[in-house]
Amino acid sequence: MPLGVVIRRTPGATRWAKWAWKAIAVLPGAADADWREIRREGDAVEYHAATLTLELHGAETDAYLHGLAARTPSIYVVLRESDEVDGPPLDAVLVTASPYEAQDYADSGEEIIEKVPMTDGLMAFVQRFVDTHHVEEEFKKRRRDRVRTDRVEHSIGDPRIHQLNDVYTAPQVRKGRMN
Structure with a gap:
């Protein structure tokens, strides 16, 4: 299913970040x-940044069930900083309904993961897929x-060296000799 990603630009909170971006x-x-x-409201601007395909896989239904059971079922949007100097600052890389896949992307620290609430129709679509697969x-x-x-004693000494005494005893100092 194609999903359009809406990203909002607001003024930054510090002088080092001119803009704040959020899916x-x-x-x-x-x-x-x-x-x-x-849409534009004062300094805040919303963009339809990209349209990505939401792919659901039969082997990931446990993850989809986990996501649907959350307090707020969500779609995860994976964003990456853009390499283009004159273009938009972020590239939309992936949309997924799997919280496990989103966690995998978050582990690298290179991508920005945004949690976006699912619409009712999208929840029904994912639930129907899970019910089927x-x-x-x-x-x-x-x-x-x-x-x-x-029964097997490992690491109690070298079996090539014959010892008459117990291998677990502490070594004793001979009387009269100092080392």
């Missing part, structure tokens, strides 16, 4: 866009092996 919404079924201005895995309890591991 605030997604537009399901949006047409292609390249930083088209949608989710297979509950049966829990299998692991059992211990019946092999006895306490």
Whole structure:
């Protein structure tokens, strides 16, 4: 499903950051866009920055269920700083419904991950996909092996050196000799 990414630009809070950028919404079924201005309120401007495809995979249904069960089900927008000097400051890289995939992108520290609330229609779309493709895995309890591991003594000395005394005893100093 194509999702349009809406990014809001507001004045920065410090003199070092002229503008603050934040993904605030997604537009399901949006047409292609390249930083088209949608709305302006004083210094705040909202742009339809890009349209990306939301891809859902059957192997990720556990992650989608986790995301849908959250207090606010969300779509995660992955943004990256742009290399272009004259162009927009951010590139929209990915939209995903998987909080696990978003976490993977957050681990690198190179991308900006924004959490955008899902619309009701988008929640229904993801829920329908999960209902169709989710297979509950049966829990299998692991059992211990019946092999006895306490019979083999490892690391008690070099087996090539014959010792008559106990290998666990502390070395003793011979009387009359000082080292």
